[in-house]
Amino acid sequence: MQAPAAAERNKGPILAVLRDYAGPSVLRVLEVGAGAGLHAAYFARALPHTRWQPSDIDPRALRSIAAYAEAMRVPNVLPPILLDVSQGWETWGGTQPATLDLLVSINLLHITELPCTQGLFKGAGVLLKPGGVLFTYG
Numbered sequence: 001m002q003a004p005a006a007a008e009r010n011k012g013p014i015l016a017v018l019r020d021y022a023g024p025s026v027l028r029v030l031e032v033g034a035g036a037g038l039h040a041a042y043f044a045r046a047l048p049h050t051r052w053q054p055s056d057i058d059p060r061a062l063r064s065i066a067a068y069a070e071a072m073r074v075p076n077v078l079p080p081i082l083l084d085v086s087q088g089w090e091t092w093g094g095t096q097p098a099t100l101d102l103l104v105s106i107n108l109l110h111i112t113e114l115p116c117t118q119g120l121f122k123g124a125g126v127l128l129k130p131g132g133v134l135f136t137y138g
Helices: 005-021 038-046 058-069 114-127
Strands: 025-031 052-058 100-105 128-138
Touching: 005 025, 005 100, 005 128, 025 038, 025 114, 025 128, 038 052, 038 058, 038 100, 052 058, 114 128
Parallel strands: 025 052, 025 100, 100 128
Antiparallel strands: none
């Protein structure tokens, strides 16, 4: 498992904001660019009413995400999926239109190329439920 220092530093403040969107009902969350998986496991543990779907473009990250979920024993973290956000939403692991409550992207936009940013916003426009939220950080 990777343990990025930035993820350790920002997980608390990000969780504080995510709590504003997490009520008592089950929420479907897709995290794009989940990296090492620390955020996915931490947020899913703190928000047990979420079904947290982590994703990343890097197969090494997918292994780390799975290891975090297993080590922290977080049953509401789904198996990570390979996702290239610059590709159309149709390739995003079978996520159907208007089924997501939250689409989360942490530390992705400032390190990727423009097609990734465009893909994220296009995908959010299709995959989020009415009233759903695209949450970006970094």
